[in-house]
Amino acid sequence: MIYADNAATTKMSKAAIDAMLPYMEEYYGNPSSLYAFGQQAKEALENARSRIAACLHADPREVTFTSGGSEADNQAIMTAAALGMRRGKKHIVSTAFEHHAVLHTLEKLKKQGFEVTLLDVHNTGLLRPEQVAEAIREDTCLVTIMYANNEIGTIQPVTEIGAICREKGVLFHTDAVQAAGHLHIDVKEQNIDMLSLSAHKFHGPKGIGALYAKRGIILETIINGGAQERGKRAGTENIPAIMGMAAALEEACAAMDEHSAKLTVLRERLIHGLDQIPYSELNGDHKHRLPGNVNFCFEGIEGESLLLLLDDKGICASSGSACTSGSLDPSHVLLAIGRPHEVAHGSLRLSLGEDMTEADIDEIILAVTDVVNYLRNISPFWRDLVNGKRPHIFER
Ligand SMILES: *Cc1c(COP(=O)(O)O)cnc(C)c1O
Numbered sequence: 281m282i283y284a285d286n287a288a289t290t291k292m293s294k295a296a297i298d299a300m301l302p303y304m305e306e307y308y309g310n311p312s313s314l315y316a317f318g319q320q321a322k323e324a325l326e327n328a329r330s331r332i333a334a335c336l337h338a339d340p341r342e343v344t345f346t347s348g349g350s351e352a353d354n355q356a357i358m359t360a361a362a363l364g365m366r367r368g369k370k371h372i373v374s375t376a377f378e379h380h381a382v383l384h385t386l387e388k389l390k391k392q393g394f395e396v397t398l399l400d401v402h403n404t405g406l407l408r409p410e411q412v413a414e415a416i417r418e419d420t421c422l423v424t425i426m427y428a429n430n431e432i433g434t435i436q437p438v439t440e441i442g443a444i445c446r447e448k449g450v451l452f453h454t455d456a457v458q459a460a461g462h463l464h465i466d467v468k469e470q471n472i473d474m475l476s477l478s479a480h481k482f483h484g485p486k487g488i489g490a491l492y493a494k495r496g497i498i499l500e501t502i503i504n505g506g507a508q509e510r511g512k513r514a515g516t517e518n519i520p521a522i523m524g525m526a527a528a529l530e531e532a533c534a535a536m537d538e539h540s541a542k543l544t545v546l547r548e549r550l551i552h553g554l555d556q557i558p559y560s561e562l563n564g565d566h567k568h569r570l571p572g573n574v575n576f577c578f579e580g581i582e583g584e585s586l587l588l589l590l591d592d593k594g595i596c597a598s599s600g601s602a603c604t605s606g607s608l609d610p611s612h613v614l615l616a617i618g619r620p621h622e623v624a625h626g627s628l629r630l631s632l633g634e635d636m637t638e639a640d641i642d643e644i645i646l647a648v649t650d651v652v653n654y655l656r657n658i659s660p661f662w663r664d665l666v667n668g669k670r671p672h673i674f675e676r
Pocket residue numbers: 287288347348349350351353379381426428429430455456457458478479481487488489
């Protein structure tokens with residue numbers, strides 16, 4: 281099997297698993313217990329917090345553990361909204377192609393009287409920092425823009441956006457779930473006020489994440505109950521997962537340059553190979569993208585069929601369209617970069633992993649080429665394109 285869906289989740293690293301086991305087998309105490317056995321767990325918790333903070337160039341007191349990226353996004357946005365509400369500021373700036381953890385939270389706030397400006401990300405999947413400056417108003421309480429997009433991998437000018445927000449005195453949150461462990465993050469240098477991350481996207485365990493919030497930002501609670509996480513996130517801490525996350529993030533950050541160089545070579549080989557397929561196009565800017573992300577649209581193809589046939593050939597990939605969620609709508613990300621519905625349905629995301637080889641890439645290129653040809657040959661839609669009954673969208 282070739283696993284090319286690392287943007288969906290990653291395999292846990294040996295270091296992450298090894299870091300977790302002692303906290304399941306031996307040190308299983310509750311960090312809130314006062315006896316020494318509980319305090320060992322408490323020490324581990326604070327040790328992990330410090331190590332994660334160090335990877336972000338943050339202070340440990342600025343890191344709150346959550347159940348993952350979705351919860352961190354929810355908490356960051358609800359925090360800014362609560363602060364804004366108190367000052368009569370009910371306007372939020374974001375983009376049309378954020379993760380649903382952000383977009384659906386913004387939808388909820390709209391029902392509570394907030395106004396949301398979704399900035400255009402153009403056909404490149406990239407925002408210009410000036411757009412943020414222009415969109416900020418007197419009543420803006422938050423700018424929330426993802427660091428790197430989970431579908432098309434485009435990397436936003438986060439440092440420039442942070443500088444603009446700081447100058448204008450507006451809170452800046454970034455969903456860095458795809459960036460953490462893969463791209464350089466320095467919350468101080470980049471003027472980031474809040475940042476979300478999730479362990480299972482960098483070879484850590486699922487169900488654990490963190491929210492960085494700059495000192496002075498009082499988090500709004502989403503999960504109410506006990507006084508864990510300084511009263512900002514109730515629930516007994518998942519110490520094994522937290523230890524796994526710390527180990528995975530340290531490992532990913534230490535090997536970042538090496539991994540990035542390796543993935544970029546594989547990515548370029550794959551992009552070059554898929555580019556040979558007629559009437560296909562890469563989605564999102566080629567240069568400003570995650571080292572492991574490849575996302576293509578193929579004319580006359582239906583994403584789900586493509587995935588199922590690739591699965592038969594032992595290749596795990598993903599498509600932009602959200603049929604799994606019971607909807608036939610194409611990906612909101614591909615529509616946001618201006619892809620027409622009919623090609624947005626024929627998209628394929630291949631997100632590469634550090635342990636892949638050039639031989640894997642070549643196997644993927646062969647398999648995708650085969651499957652696209654096969655599907656086009658049996659497609660009445662494709663026949664119409666070939667016979668000139670419908671215009672092509674892409675150039676050959
Ligand atoms: C995966 C992902 C999330 C959600 O993270 P979970 O830990 O799965 O809740 C949020 N944002 C982006 C960009 C993601 O890729």
